[in-house]
Amino acid sequence: MLTNLFRLDGTPTTIGQGDPAPAMSPGNVVANVVFVNESWTAPAKKVREVTFRGVAFPKSISRATFTDCSFEDCLFLGTSFSEVEFHGCAFINCNLWKARFEQVYLDPDSIVLEARFKVEAANVGVSVFQALLANFAEERQDEFYMQADIRFRRWKRYQIWADLRRKRLTRFKAWTKWLASITYEGLAGFGYRPVRFFVWTVLLFTAVSCINYKVIGDTVAVNGASVAQASFVDAMFYTFSVLTVLGFSSIVPTGEFSKMITVFEALAAIGWLGIFTSVLVKRFLR
Structure with a gap:
């Protein structure tokens, strides 16, 4: 080098x-x-x-x-x-x-830059992949556009630390932007990995089902009858019904706390499913 x-x-x-x-x-x-x-x-x-x-x-x-x-x-x-x-x-x-x-x-993947660029010249990566994005969009080279966009966003993440060193960003804002970028890539590949996001959705909804089973499993009614403890299958059915905004079906909350939890879960699910929709649109309908 x-x-x-x-x-x-x-x-x-x-x-x-x-x-x-x-x-x-x-x-x-x-x-x-x-x-x-x-x-x-x-x-x-x-x-x-x-x-x-x-x-x-x-x-x-x-x-x-x-x-x-x-x-x-x-x-x-x-x-x-x-x-x-x-x-x-x-x-x-x-x-x-x-x-x-x-x-x-x-092919944007033909460009290989060693780690030293990330520290000393992250703006080089940002510059080249941003320029390639404009070219691929004009030429309708969709696969190359996707690859260049992913790499552009990664180099923007490397640039965060250069901006922090130059005091263009506060430490809080730098860490916030870095965490948002890492999370977006990990969950959805910057919007280009809908299958990955679907897997994360299933895992997250299953985790929420476990929480509901433990926390509000004794304050729901199944088929109109109160139960001492809902089964895990009932808790999962209830949770997926709420988080996919399908409604309560045959299982409804009866306690005040369980009703509050249900409201917050439904509101959070609207935002999550909105992101899921945007990922599908970005990947298949650009």
Whole structure:
């Protein structure tokens, strides 16, 4: 990895306008090079199986196709990509800060940034995945959009601690935002994992059933008759009926405390099911 994430190490070779470009045939390695011209100049528009290591790319790359190429410790600072395709490529610890993408095909999972970026330059991850989101939305690349959105939200979470160090956030707000992000990802994968959210819903509702069985199981009426203690099956049926807003059916609360608990559970369930609906809409109807 580069010593300075925004500058190449050593004394790289400078390639200017009119200078011969390095060989880019399959198997070639282009290393320690700075392209100082404004636009990308390559021996061919289609580059295949070339390794770029420690290369600073120009401000504009357009109408090019890269296939099975590897980009390692490269700099794309403010680079504008237009009508560019990356097939089977890998970006390893490349700095794409303020890069822009238009009509670009690039798998967001091909971008790999080590932990050092999270600490020293989380804004790089935020910048690149935010730019990719706009490209994927325009190109209707829905699967890539989902992957980029997940990674964008993760890098926003890493950025929280950088903002805290710079005193842009209070410690309370930083921890609140971090906890909200962790919870949203854990429960629903930032809205893209409805099956995971469904599993959590079943587990949560079952846990509430256990609480109701212990706390208000002796203050409900089953089929109109008071019972000394409702069975766990009855408690679960009662709980799921309330939390799914279906109604009490054949089991109703009789005590004042059980009625209060039921009210709070029903109100909380409305919000929870609203989130569940939004997850389904986000995943399948975007």
